[in-house]
Structure formats: C-alpha cells, structure tokens
Amino acid sequence: xxxxxxxxxxxxxxxxxxxxxxxxxxxxxxxxxxxxxxxxxxxxxxxxxxxxxxxxxxxxxxxxxxxxxxxxxxxxxxxxxxxxxxxxxxxxxxxxxxxxxxxxxxxxxxxxxxxxxxxxxxxxxxxxxxxxxxxxxxxxxxxxxxxxxxxxxxxxxxxxxxxxxxxxxxxxxxxxxxxxxxxxxxxxxxxxxxxxxxxxxxxxxxxxxxxxxxxxxxxxxxxxxxxxxxxxxxxxxxxxxxxxxxxxxxxxxxxxxxxxxxxxxxxxxxxxxxxxxxxxxxxxxxxxxxxxxxxxxxxxxx
Numbered sequence: 459x460x461x462x463x464x465x466x467x468x469x470x471x472x473x474x475x476x477x478x479x480x481x482x483x484x485x486x487x488x489x490x491x492x493x494x495x496x497x498x499x500x501x502x503x504x505x506x507x508x509x510x511x512x513x514x515x516x517x518x519x520x521x522x523x524x525x526x527x528x529x530x531x532x533x534x535x536x537x538x539x540x541x542x543x544x545x546x547x548x549x550x551x552x553x554x555x556x557x558x559x560x561x562x563x564x565x566x567x568x569x570x571x572x573x574x575x576x577x578x579x580x581x582x583x584x585x586x587x588x589x590x591x592x593x594x595x596x597x598x599x600x601x602x603x604x605x606x607x608x609x610x611x612x613x614x615x616x617x618x619x620x621x622x623x624x625x626x627x628x629x630x631x632x633x634x635x636x637x638x639x640x641x642x643x644x645x646x647x648x649x650x651x652x653x654x655x656x657x658x659x660x661x662x663x664x665x666x667x668x669x670x671x672x673x674x675x676x677x678x679x680x681x682x683x684x685x686x687x688x689x690x691x692x693x694x695x696x697x698x699x700x701x702x703x704x705x706x707x708x709x710x711x712x713x714x715x716x717x718x719x720x721x722x723x724x725x726x727x728x729x730x731x732x733x734x735x736x737x738x739x740x741x742x743x744x745x746x747x748x749x750x751x752x753x754x755x756x757x758x759x760x
Contacts, residue, residue, distance in 0.1 A: 474724065477727050478724075479718065479725070480498040480700045485497060486708075486709065487702065487706050488706065491701075491707075492550065492702055493525045493553050494552065495702065500701055500728050501727040501728065502529045502732075503530050503728070504533065504560065509538040510538065512538045512736060512741075512742070513538035513597070513736065514540075515540075516539065516540040517540065517593070518541070518542050518597040519542075519543045519544075519584065520532050520535070520545075521544075521545045521584065521630070523544025523554070523601070524547075524557055525550065526699065526728050527699060527728045527731050527732070528557070529553070529556070529557045530728035532568075533561065533564070535597070535739065536561040536568070541567040543584070543591065544568070544569070544570055545573060546570075546571075546572055547572065547573075548572040548573070555570065567591070567592075571583065571587050575626055575630035576622060578629075578633045581633035584634065585637040588638075594643055597647050597648075597649065598635070598638045598642065598646075598648045599649045599651070599739075600651065602626060603627050603651065603669075604623050604627060604666075605623070605666045607662045607709070609662050609709070612664055623669055624665070627666070628676070639687075643688075645741075646689045647689070647738060648690070649692055649694065649735055649738045650692075651694055652674045652693045652694070652750060653673075653697075654695055654752065654759060656671040656695060670695075677748065678748045681747045682748060685748075690738075690743070690747040692747060692748070692749045693749070693751070694738070694751050695753065696731055696753050697720055697755045697757055698716055699728060700717075700727055701728060704716060704725075720754065723755075724755065731753055
C-alpha cells in the first residue's frame with residue numbers, strides 16, 4: 459500500500475482515488491488469513507491516524523482485533539487515549555501481537571486474549587480478562603466475524619459452516635453482551651459491526667448476510683433495553699473493506715473487482731472505518747443510540 463501524504467487524515471481528497479484498487483495485485487491466502495500473507499497490505503492508519511484525546515482513560519474490548527477493521531479500531535482507540543483488550547483466533551497470534559505493539563507504541567495498555575468465540579466460555583473469558591485488567595468496560599466492540607463464499611448457493615452451505623458463521627457472528631455477540639453489560643457503567647457504549655450485506659445481501663454470502671441482518675435487529679433491540687441504564691448501542695455497517703478475510707474467502711479471479719460495484723468504485727481501507735467507531739465510542743455521539751452508520755462507498759442501507 460503506498461504511503462499516504464503526511465497531514466490531516468480527513469483532508470479533502472477525491473474519495474474515488476484516495477486508494478488504488480487493491481485486489482488486482484492479490485492472490486488467495488489460506489483461511490482465516492494473516493496480514494503478512496497478503497501481497498497488498500491494508501492501511502490501518504499506522505501513518506495517518508492522529509488522536510486528540512477523545513477516549514482518554516477509557517477501557518475498551520475489541521473482538522477480531524488482530525487485523526483489518528479490528529486492528530484499525532484498536533490503533534485509533536489507543537491514539538485517542540484508551541486502553542484496549544483485543545481477542546482473536548489462536549491461529550492469528552502473529553497479527554494479534556502486531557496490534558498489541560501498535561497499542562503500546564501509542565502509550566496505552568494492551569491485553570491480548572486468543573480464543574475461539576464460537577465457544578460461550580471463551581466469550582465470557584474475554585470479558586472476565588478485561589474486568590480483571592481494567593476494572594470495567596467502557597466500550598465493547600463486537601467485530602469478530604466468519605465469512606465463507608458459497609458460489610453454488612444455499613446447497614453449498616454445510617451445516618458445519620452455518621454453525622460457525624452463526625456462532626461467530628451472532629451467538630458470540632449475545633454472549634459477550636450478556637457477560638459485559640454488568641461491567642459497563644452509564645456512559646458506556648456497545649458497538650456492533652453489521653454490514654451492507656444486512657440490507658443488500660449477495661447471493662453467495664447468504665449465511666453471512668443473514669447474521670448481519672440479525673446483528674442490526676439485535677443492536678436496535680438491545681439499545682432499547684439499555685437506554686435507561688445510560689448505555690448506548692449502535693452499529694457500523696461497512697461495505698467492502700480490504701482485510702485478510704477477503705483473499706482468504708473470495709476466489710482469486712474475483713479479487714481484482716473487489717469493491718468495484720460501489721458508487722465510489724473501490725473497496726475501503728480499514729483506516730477509513732476506524733473514525734466511525736471512535737465517534738460512536740466518544741461523547742460526541744452521546745445522544746445517539748439504536749442507529750446504524752453506513753460506511754459503504756455510497757451503497758444505500760435502507
């Protein structure tokens with residue numbers, strides 16, 4: 459990924475050309491995908507994200523924090539002043555430790571918890587580890603997800619795949635929130651990662667899209683439950699984003715066109731998603747709950 463020019467990451471650039479299309483130079487990688495396996499590395503904001511104390515002293519949990527959107531959010535939170543716990547699959551230890559390095563480089567505490575969130579015990583262990591380390595949880599970002607393309611449609615989706623997709627994307631969200639809510643004080647925030655797939659499902663991602671629709675409904679329902687406790691629940695709905703999950707789950711011949719269907723004509727980089735999560739975690743969004751912010755490159759979410 460070419461180095462961005464120094465200066466404000468929010469400067470007025472042409473959004474259609476801010477980043478080149480990444481997929482044309484990429485090969486398939488083994489699932490679940492590691493950043494170092496990619497020929498075209500994502501931009502997580504390493505050289506561009508500049509914090510301003512918007513999350514000073516906050517304690518955050520980010521699942522799927524090893525790479526992609528999760529790493530970009532962890533980096534941004536740390537540069538905004540938050541201590542961060544990340545969870546990730548044991549196979550992603552190398553990426554997880556790189557996120558830890560970035561958080562610590564920002565001068566904040568980083569806690570790494572490998573595990574598989576399809577297990578309820580692992581979800582509860584993530585929360586307990588955060589409480590042990592931080593004493594509370596101010597921000598819970600449920601971001602971990604599992605996706606596998608099924609080019610042949612519903613007949614290509616095995617029960618084993620269906621179980622993993624639903625347990626990673628939906629069950630884990632339920633278990634994490636159930637365990638974390640007693641430790642989230644008033645003013646705290648839960649942020650879910652839904653998707654444009656919740657509103658415009660791709661036929662080859664039927665199981666994944668179904669879970670993302672469930673996340674939107676869960677977000678709105680939980681927000682209504684927790685409003686009186688002073689805990690806000692919102693969601694970010696990304697469109698196509700260049701992360702290790704993409705070359706690990708999409709056939710190589712389709713990578714060159716990844717993101718081209720959006721009105722802006724390209725996929726997002728993780729660094730472009732992180733500010734949405736910072737906004738929802740900060741007091742600037744204090745009157746916002748039960749909302750879904752679309753970061754889709756122009757594709758409507760209605």
